[in-house]
């Protein structure tokens with residue numbers, strides 16, 4: 292895995308780095324005038340739980356907003372519990388029964404509740420299209436048409452199978468091709484696929500976090516058809532409805548042949564111990580004695596546009612046995628192998644899509660995956676606007692400044708290390724929601740201009756896969772940052788290799804964030820998340836990366852020793868929480884525990900610095916007898932309200948890098964005298980233990 296980064300809800304980011312198709316920020320310098328949404332447009336009123344809470348977007352007057360938040364806050368609380376004994380139970384004890392929370396969110400988390408609303412909204416949007424609109428030639432219409440074809444798709448995979456067999460690369464008349472006087476060889480066949488599948492000698496356009504660029508990765512062919520977890524011949528013949536005796540025999544015979552071929556193929560290729568990294572020019576020079584003509588290989592792969600300054604990562608030990616073997620094998624066999632690999636690739640996708648009963652929801656997921664950008668301008672216009680984004684960036688600025696000031700005060704840090712820490716914080720980028728070019732429909736339309744979407748879902752899938760592969764092949768040597776998560780996700784991340792904090796639009800929504808919420812709630816909700824992600828830059832893993840996202844030690848020995856001592860204090864604190872008789876793992880969750888603690892502290896101080904003196908003791912929520920300072924901690928706790936089943940939680944214990952929700956809250960607040968002060972918790976009470984673990 293190329294990097295370790297964090298999401299609040301799970302480890303999704305790493306996967307996306309590897310698999311993301313997105314290429315190019317198409318026109319970074321295009322100056323199309325921005326259409327700003329003024330927030331007053333008529334917006335969808337979604338109101339099926341008797342409240343606009345958890346429904347997007349909320350367009351109510353300020354008093355209503357506050358009243359509603361007050362009702363939700365109260366509804367989730369169990370006020371019979373002493374906040375100094377168990378603040379989580381006090382804040383969230385009634386979550387599972389809270390009528391104001393959509394049913395599906397009650398047995399999950401608060402943030403999941405928002406995600407449901409976002410997803411629901413997406414489905415409504417995707418469904419809302421006239422036949423005429425579906426035929427328009429713009430990215431949004433294409434996305435809607437894709438969704439429509441998905442919802443109506445035939446679950447009969449034989450339709451897709453027959454379509455694949457008609458594809459050019461398999462139906463092409465070989466005799467015709469020969470007459471063009473090109474020397475046909477295995478290299479031609481390797482690159483016949485339009486779907487980025489080059490299975491004889493695999494080449495992949497790959498994102499390298501170290502250089503933050505796409506490069507070319509050469510690897511050995513794997514055991515795919517022979518992997519019984521992936522391919523089951525009986526399933527294929529069943530799914531493709533191959534019943535005719537003769538056809539069945541031919542199918543099985545072919546499979547046997549390609550299986551044997553694959554065994555030979557893998558036998559002839561081995562991996563190097565250490566990846567060889569060279570420029571393409573150097574690579575060709577160094578490998579000019581190899582049994583294949585690499586110039587030709589790259590010419591064919593990139594249609595003659597490969598450049599000698601591209602970076603090549605070579606993981607193949609000795610290519611000669613493989614090249615000799617491929618050279619000897621007849622072209623028809625190679626072509627048949629490519630065909631089968633293509634069939635298996637698509638079958639794998641079809642299987643997921645056709646097995647699902649909740650079609651709308653899985654079609655939405657699928658559409659979002661292929662049309663992420665196409666959906667953005669609409670999403671931004673409807674649930675976000677420049678004001679909200681600026682508001683959140685302003686909060687982030689306060690928090691960063693406060694963190695910077697606090698860095699000046701830690702006595703366990705020597706001045707040399709302190710100065711590097713400050714440099715790292717100063718260099719940290721904070722992105723909220725989207726970059727500006729993503730709002731321009733013209734730009735987005737260009738990305739999808741080659742994509743034609745019709746009625747047949749199987750055809751459409753081929754089309755979007757083809758586009759994805761094409762875009763990917765064009766991305767080599769481009770210094771672009773692939774989006775690491777969908778901006779609609781109710782999530783945020785810190786990317787160590789970029790020293791970058793990203794806050795999604797999905798997480799910047801009510802009841803987590805609202806433009807009209809009082810500052811205490813903003814700092815506690817979204818502010819806490821911003822602080823959390825910033826703090827990741829200084830956690831027990833990412834401390835190894837410098838201001839530029841490079842792995843490099845910037846610590847003096849003494850400061851590092853102090854840092855480790857401090858985070859071990861926290862590890863042992865979180866090692867002692869017990870869930871169903873099992874001790875939780877403070878080492879596994881160390882990075883996120885640090886982020887929770889630091890985020891809560893710096894955002895609180897940022898609140899105090901910017902507003903606290905003015906309104907810290909005021910009581911802003913109707914119906915709630917709590918001051919702003921008290922609400923700050925209550926809101927923080929309620930971010931982690933959860934009704935997950937215990938069995939579900941236990942299953943995640945060994946792998947989730949986040950502590951259970953209750954310990955995220957209790958562990959953090961136990962370390963904060965600021966909390967005990969505003970809730971009057973006596974020293975020695977459960978929430979105010981003598982021993983405090985404070986790092987940053």
Ligand SMILES: *[C@@H]1O[C@H](CO)[C@@H](O)[C@H](O)[C@H]1NC(C)=O
Nearest residue numbers: 336338339340341342343351
């Ligand atoms: C939402 O529904 C409830 C009950 O059905 C109603 O009382 C309330 O006025 C509605 N709110 C909005 C904003 O439409």
Ligand SMILES: *[C@@H]1O[C@H](CO)[C@@H](O)[C@H](O)[C@H]1NC(C)=O
Nearest residue numbers: 334335415416418419420421
């Ligand atoms: C459906 O789309 C039309 C045109 O884009 C819009 O006017 C209408 O409000 C939408 N309806 C819903 C329910 O979103």
Ligand SMILES: *[C@@H]1O[C@H](CO)[C@@H](O)[C@H](O)[C@H]1NC(C)=O
Nearest residue numbers: 462463464465466467468470
């Ligand atoms: C391929 O082309 C040759 C020559 O044009 C022709 O004789 C042959 O029938 C074609 N084969 C197929 C399967 O179309």
Ligand SMILES: *[C@@H]1O[C@H](CO)[C@@H](O)[C@H](O)[C@H]1NC(C)=O
Nearest residue numbers: 467468469470471472473474
């Ligand atoms: C192929 O090469 C031969 C002889 O070198 C030539 O006569 C023929 O025209 C060429 N065919 C094509 C399609 O270029």
Ligand SMILES: *[C@@H]1O[C@H](CO)[C@@H](O)[C@H](O)[C@H]1NC(C)=O
Nearest residue numbers: 519520521522523525526642
């Ligand atoms: C084959 O189909 C069965 C039944 O649908 C399924 O349980 C099994 O996982 C499938 N095998 C593979 C390798 O997909």
Ligand SMILES: *[C@@H]1O[C@H](CO)[C@@H](O)[C@H](O)[C@H]1NC(C)=O
Nearest residue numbers: 548549551552553555620624
């Ligand atoms: C696989 O290798 C064996 C032994 O070298 C050879 O006899 C056989 O023809 C090969 N088969 C294929 C399909 O490559």
Ligand SMILES: *[C@@H]1O[C@H](CO)[C@@H](O)[C@H](O)[C@H]1NC(C)=O
Nearest residue numbers: 561562563564565566567608
């Ligand atoms: C690669 O691994 C082989 C076998 O383990 C070993 O003999 C060889 O020295 C290694 N080469 C390098 C460069 O580490």
Ligand SMILES: *[C@@H]1O[C@H](CO)[C@@H](O)[C@H](O)[C@H]1NC(C)=O
Nearest residue numbers: 583584585586587588590591
């Ligand atoms: C390798 O291929 C290139 C491009 O196809 C060609 O120009 C070159 O002559 C070939 N080199 C050798 C040694 O065959």
Ligand SMILES: *[C@@H]1O[C@H](CO)[C@@H](O)[C@H](O)[C@H]1NC(C)=O
Nearest residue numbers: 446644645646647648649650
């Ligand atoms: C899916 O739908 C079919 C028929 O509508 C039903 O028999 C089956 O139980 C459903 N499966 C699931 C997992 O809900």
Ligand SMILES: *[C@@H]1O[C@H](CO)[C@@H](O)[C@H](O)[C@H]1NC(C)=O
Nearest residue numbers: 874875876877878879880945
């Ligand atoms: C806790 O997690 C760490 C890191 O994953 C692991 O090395 C350690 O064995 C775990 N401890 C226990 C008691 O499971």
Ligand SMILES: *[C@@H]1O[C@H](CO)[C@@H](O)[C@H](O)[C@H]1NC(C)=O
Nearest residue numbers: 910914915916917918921971
């Ligand atoms: C509100 O809280 C304060 C301090 O905790 C208390 O003195 C007061 O009686 C409370 N007021 C109401 C109406 O509950």
Ligand SMILES: *[C@@H]1O[C@H](CO)[C@@H](O)[C@H](O)[C@H]1NC(C)=O
Nearest residue numbers: 398399400934935936937939
């Ligand atoms: C919530 O409840 C549903 C249905 O009862 C269940 O399928 C799901 O796994 C539960 N979610 C969690 C996180 O416990």
Ligand SMILES: [Zn+2]
Nearest residue numbers: 297298883886
């Ligand atoms: Zn985190």
